[in-house]
Amino acid sequence: MRNDDFDTLYPRRQIGAAKWQPLDRPVSPDSAGVFPFSVADMDFKTAPEISEALHEAADFAIYGYSSPLPAYYDAVCAWQQRRHGFACQSDWIVQVPNIVYALYQLVNAFSNPGDGVIVQTPVYPPFFHAVERQQRRLVLNPLVEQDLRYTIDLDDLAAKAADPGVRLMILCSPHNPVGRVWARDELEAVVRICRQHDILLISDEIHADLVFKPHRHTVLAGLSQDAADHCVICTAPSKTFNLASLATANLIFPNAELRRRYQAAESRAGIHGANYFGTVACQAAYEKGEAWYQALLAYLAGNKAMFTETMRRELPQLGITDLEGTYLGWMDMRALNLSEADRLAWLQAADLYLTAGSFFGSPGTGFERINLALPRRALEAGLERLVRAVRQLDDRGGKTNP
Numbered sequence: 001m002r003n004d005d006f007d008t009l010y011p012r013r014q015i016g017a018a019k020w021q022p023l024d025r026p027v028s029p030d031s032a033g034v035f036p037f038s039v040a041d042m043d044f045k046t047a048p049e050i051s052e053a054l055h056e057a058a059d060f061a062i063y064g065y066s067s068p069l070p071a072y073y074d075a076v077c078a079w080q081q082r083r084h085g086f087a088c089q090s091d092w093i094v095q096v097p098n099i100v101y102a103l104y105q106l107v108n109a110f111s112n113p114g115d116g117v118i119v120q121t122p123v124y125p126p127f128f129h130a131v132e133r134q135q136r137r138l139v140l141n142p143l144v145e146q147d148l149r150y151t152i153d154l155d156d157l158a159a160k161a162a163d164p165g166v167r168l169m170i171l172c173s174p175h176n177p178v179g180r181v182w183a184r185d186e187l188e189a190v191v192r193i194c195r196q197h198d199i200l201l202i203s204d205e206i207h208a209d210l211v212f213k214p215h216r217h218t219v220l221a222g223l224s225q226d227a228a229d230h231c232v233i234c235t236a237p238s239k240t241f242n243l244a245s246l247a248t249a250n251l252i253f254p255n256a257e258l259r260r261r262y263q264a265a266e267s268r269a270g271i272h273g274a275n276y277f278g279t280v281a282c283q284a285a286y287e288k289g290e291a292w293y294q295a296l297l298a299y300l301a302g303n304k305a306m307f308t309e310t311m312r313r314e315l316p317q318l319g320i321t322d323l324e325g326t327y328l329g330w331m332d333m334r335a336l337n338l339s340e341a342d343r344l345a346w347l348q349a350a351d352l353y354l355t356a357g358s359f360f361g362s363p364g365t366g367f368e369r370i371n372l373a374l375p376r377r378a379l380e381a382g383l384e385r386l387v388r389a390v391r392q393l394d395d396r397g398g399k400t401n402p
Contacts (some may be wrong), residue, residue: 004295006044007375011035016317019043019371022353035378036353040176040328042242042373046281047292050241053284054277066276068095068283075286076235076250082290083209083286084394086219092254094263095274097247099206099234103130105231106202106251107168109265110258111136116166118199120152122357122364124176127204131170139166142363143178148319150178154189161197168200174207174217174325175359177369181215181325191220191227200258201231206249209240209293211325212301221254228254228339232262240293248278300327305374310380314387327373330357332333334366336393343368350389352382 012020019039035043045051073090080088096102103126107117113135119127121142131138141157143150150260171190174181182190194201203220211217221228236249255260266272304323311320311331319332331354333343340358347354347368357367372379 002291002293004047006296006299007377008045009035009375009378010043010045012043016092019353029125033381034351034353035374035382037368037371037374037382038353038355040239040326040371041244041380042327043375044242044296044373046242047285047289050284050290052152052190053280053288057277057280063276066207066279067274067363068279072279072283075283076338080219080235080252084217084219084222086222086394088252089254094251094253094266095279096249096251097275097278098238098244099131099204099236099249100126102234102251103127103170103202103204103247104134105134105265105269105271105359106262107131107170108269109135109262110177110200111167114165115168116160117164118160119361120155120172120175122177122360122367123172124204125359125361127170127172128361129271137165139163140361141169142361143175145178145363146308148321150175150180150321152182152186152190154193157190159194161193161199164197166197168202169194171201171203171220171387172246173203173205173220174211176207176326177328177355177357177367178330178366179321179323179326179328181211181217184218187218188223191223191231195226196229201227202234203231204234206234206236206239206352208235208296210300210327212297212304212323215324217325221252224364230255232258237282237285241280241281241289241295243281243285246278246281247275248282250282299376300373303327303374303376304329306376306380307370307372307383310387314383315390318390322374327371329372330369331368331370332366333357333368336390340365346389346393350385352385352389 013024019036073093076093077088080086107130116137116139117131118139118141121140139160141160144153208217220231221233233252238244247350307329317335321330355369
């Protein structure tokens with residue numbers, strides 16, 4: 001019988017962990033027990049089956065050039081079929097270092113400087129960077145928020161897509177940071193609009209495995225043959241199995257011509273070779289990590305339930321979205337009536353390290369993203385600090401609105 005451990009606290013100070021670097025120099029005497037809630041990785045050790053595979057690879061002690069074997073691609077396809085009912089073929093897959101890198105390469109391969117690229121805000125900032133830093137034109141299709149539920153503005157999307165200079169759309173599915181798992185009919189509408197205007201869809205599905213019942217992820221390429229022929233799917237084991245630093249992800253190109261064009265662009269950029277340990281870890285995750293993954297989902301569901309119950313009971317003035325997918329809560333802090341700078345200072349004084357909503361574009365202003373993928377008692381302690389800080393703010397000046 002398995003006994004996967006998600007409760008042990010593993011502070012990651014002084015080892016270069018991006019999330020933990022603000023705590024390398026404690027800002028208050030009691031911050032030794034503080035966990036950050038910012039960068040989107042997990043404070044859990046990965047599946048033991050992955051660690052065992054990595055130890056075996058390390059012990060071999062020859063780390064020369066390598067490339068994935070057929071079993072690697074078979075494992076990626078089998079995971080897609082098993083988890084999402086998507087029939088993937090091995091020769092559709094191009095391994096890449098990570099999805100952020102891939103977004104840059106995809107924008108470069110399938111558009112020209114000055115072309116428009118549609119992005120839906122608020123969203124993960126590298127979507128903006130991949131467009132603007134390569135001299136493409138950012139075309140915003142803001143999500144519509146009503147009563148803290150976000151939907152796609154299809155009328156606005158259709159209007160933006162009608163611009164003949166728009167060549168690409170980057171979709172976040174499931175969505176980071178608002179936690180939506182797009183329904184099949186929503187995705188079908190997006191595909192219909194993009195097909196009408198000959199726009200290639202890049203679907204970032206890195207959070208696809210992290211979906212809470214009764215919601216279900218739909219692979220964009222699984223909607224229809226037409227959708228598959230006009231999209232690229234971005235996947236990785238990094239969020240699911242906490243492997244981000246092993247720099248391995250996969251692009252799925254059902255369309256052979258799109259795949260050829262992308263590989264030609266990589267070749268021109270001098271990209272070659274694979275991450276030896278990342279390849280080992282990805283294959284082990286998809287072949288042997290299912291039981292650990294199921295235990296992780298159950299634990300995250302418990303964290304989500306505790307977060308939701310605590311916020312609604314103790315801080316009803318701070319709204320939260322219904323988290324359908326990802327492990328990233330989205331909190332509406334506008335009732336605090338604090339500027340971005342004041343809110344940051346207030347949070348840091350309370351030893352709370354979140355991610356400001358404005359990081360995801362102007363529609364996120366007034367929100368904070370909170371990472372729920374950590375031991376439950378650390379999450380509980382963080383929420384207690386948040387409740388205490390809000391009450392102290394109220395006591396000092398009655399800042400919050402009911």
